[in-house]
Each structure stands twice: as C-alpha cells, then as structure tokens.
Amino acid sequence: MRIKPARLLLLAVFVIALPLLLHASVPRGRAVRVEGENIRILRGGDYLKHFYLQILPSAQERIWIVTYSLSRADTRRMESVYDKLQEKHKQGVDVRLLLPAELGEQTARQLQKDYDFTIKHYAGEETMHVKTILVDDEHVYSGSANFTVSGFGRPSESTIYLKDKKLVKQIEKYVSHLWEVENDEK
Numbered sequence: 001m002r003i004k005p006a007r008l009l010l011l012a013v014f015v016i017a018l019p020l021l022l023h024a025s026v027p028r029g030r031a032v033r034v035e036g037e038n039i040r041i042l043r044g045g046d047y048l049k050h051f052y053l054q055i056l057p058s059a060q061e062r063i064w065i066v067t068y069s070l071s072r073a074d075t076r077r078m079e080s081v082y083d084k085l086q087e088k089h090k091q092g093v094d095v096r097l098l099l100p101a102e103l104g105e106q107t108a109r110q111l112q113k114d115y116d117f118t119i120k121h122y123a124g125e126e127t128m129h130v131k132t133i134l135v136d137d138e139h140v141y142s143g144s145a146n147f148t149v150s151g152f153g154r155p156s157e158s159t160i161y162l163k164d165k166k167l168v169k170q171i172e173k174y175v176s177h178l179w180e181v182e183n184d185e186k
Contacts, residue, residue, distance in 0.1 A: 040161045047159045048152035062094040064134040067147035089117040100128045124181040138165050
C-alpha cells in the first residue's frame with residue numbers, strides 16, 4: 001500500500017506527538033528528545049532557535065517554506081529571519097515561500113519589495129493549511145506553528161523536526177506539487 005506524502009506526514013505527527021500528549025506534560029519552551037537528534041518536538045522559542053541558529057546557517061541548496069500565515073518583517077525577530085533568508089538566497093540557496101491564496105497580498109507585496117527570494121501564492125482550489133519548512137535534502141519542520149512571531153514563540157505551538165532523507169524526499173514531492181498547482185480560474 002502506497003501512502004501519500006501528506007498522509008505520511010500526518011501519520012508521523014500522530015505517532016510522535018500522541019504518546020507525548022498522553023504522558024506527563026512536555027516542559028514549556030524546551031525541546032523534547034524523542035529519538036535522539038533525528039526527531040525532536042520543539043515548543044515555544046526552541047523552534048526558532050533550532051531553525052535560525054542550527055539549521056538555517058548550514059543550508060546549502062534549498063530552504064522551502066510553506067505556511068498558512070506569516071508575520072511582516074516589521075518586528076525585529078522576523079526581520080532578522082527574513083534577512084537571513086535573503087542572505088542565503090544571495091549565496092545561491094533556493095529560497096521559496098509558499099503562502100495560501102487567502103493570505104493578504106499586502107504582506108507578500110511588502111516582502112517582495114524588501115527581499116528578492118521567491119514568494120508565491122498557492123493557486124489550488126482547496127484551502128492550503130500546511131506549515132512545513134524543508135532545508136536541503138535532510139531537514140524538515142512541520143507542525144502547528146505558522147511562520148509568525150507567535151508561531152515561533154508561543155509555548156502552545158508544537159513543531160516536529162525530522163532529519164531523515166527518505167521522509168524529506170516524500171515531503172519534497174508534496175511541497176513541489178503544491179508549488180506547481182495552477183488554477184485556471186484565477
């Protein structure tokens with residue numbers, strides 16, 4: 001039986017997160033080690049620290065971000081993240097930001113004015129509610145956190161970090177599909 005990448009990701013989230021939710025509470029603002037460094041559940045500020053300080057600086061080939069919502073670059077924290085993405089783009093890294101069609105054009109236009117990495121609105125007919133970041137061929141973040149100040153800082157948001165080339169390849173296919181979807185009616 002072949003499992004679709006979206007279902008595989010949902011299954012991974014379910015299998016990893018459910019036992020933690022049923023056990024004693026997860027410490028707020030701390031990373032929880034599930035199976036060493038290859039799988040981690042990140043909450044609160046640890047998501048931003050892990051992505052911004054550990055994985056983003058090492059990106060060599062790509063940083064693909066799919067999010068349902070994002071913060072403007074007018075806060076110091078987000079401006080720093082966007083500046084780092086711009087720096088990576090100038091170094092030749094394929095930086096892409098895929099947003100839902102429902103997200104206001106104004107935020108995307110402002111980002112496109114200030115930064116020259118690729119920003120696109122999802123053109124499919126159904127709502128896109130994905131929140132995933134792919135870095136190179138081995139790092140993926142996915143969970144409830146949007147690419148926002150509160151998503152990076154709120155302890156109630158959880159993101160799973162996986163370092164697994166096979167799984168990243170499957171999720172890459174799904175994200176590529178979202179990126180390439182065109183809606184003839186728009």
